[in-house]
Amino acid sequence: MKIATWNINSIRARGERMLAWLKEHQPDVLCLQELKCTDEQFPMLDVQAAGYRAEVFGQKTYNGVAIVSKHAITDVTRGLNDGVEDDHARLIAGTVQGIRIYSLYAPNGQEVGSPAYQYKLQWYDRLGALLKAKHQPTDSVVLCGDFNVAPQDIDVWNVPLFAGQTLFTEPEKAALKRLAESLALTDVYRKVHPEPGKYSWWDYRMLGFPKNHGLRIDHHWVTASVAARVNAAEIDREARKGKLPSDHAPVWVQLSEAT
């Protein structure tokens, strides 16, 4: 079972890229972020023509997440549903072949100390509370998407440049660590690839991609039963090339059959 995640940065601008990627890579599941469209604007017919179905949580202009799957998606939930007033479409969950899959788009945080930064830290703790309420560490859970946090020095192309900057501050790293600990989750791409220079996002500006000036902020955090099944994980740099790409590359993990 191949589970991919991709911050597509507007599905309307990159629908054809997504469809081409689905056809070439044939993931079982593709989690999408930053759709930047309403549910009605999502290219559902194109996805279905490609042999997939999709569950979408969109909104106008910003955010928006989806789960695209070859297999049935059941028990779909949208948002955190924790009683906090929050109109950002940043989380959708569904069960596919016995695995609970979350497609998430964590808040960016803007400037350190800003309201957006506080919202980001709170959003992480709200998500951790949801996971603790819904799951046991023995469940099969995959939390994938754009976490907007680089967890370690190895995940940043220039550590001194990013020190204290949004996506790499200690409170953000601690929030991600708390989230992972809420369900004993593993950052499974990093487990497969301990080598440096592996990033999932590159700035459009200043030749970020050709210089490999990137960050690894798109992850799969998985429970132990899923981690035990992982036999491959890759970042598809090819999808970051060419005319008008997303600034993120797709990341996928391959699981062996459940025993």
Add this chain to the structure above:
DNA sequence: ATGACGTGAGTATCACGA
């Protein structure tokens, strides 16, 4: 130089991304 590149909203230019 607080820039660069890209998208959406809206039709000039700003908000936002990371």
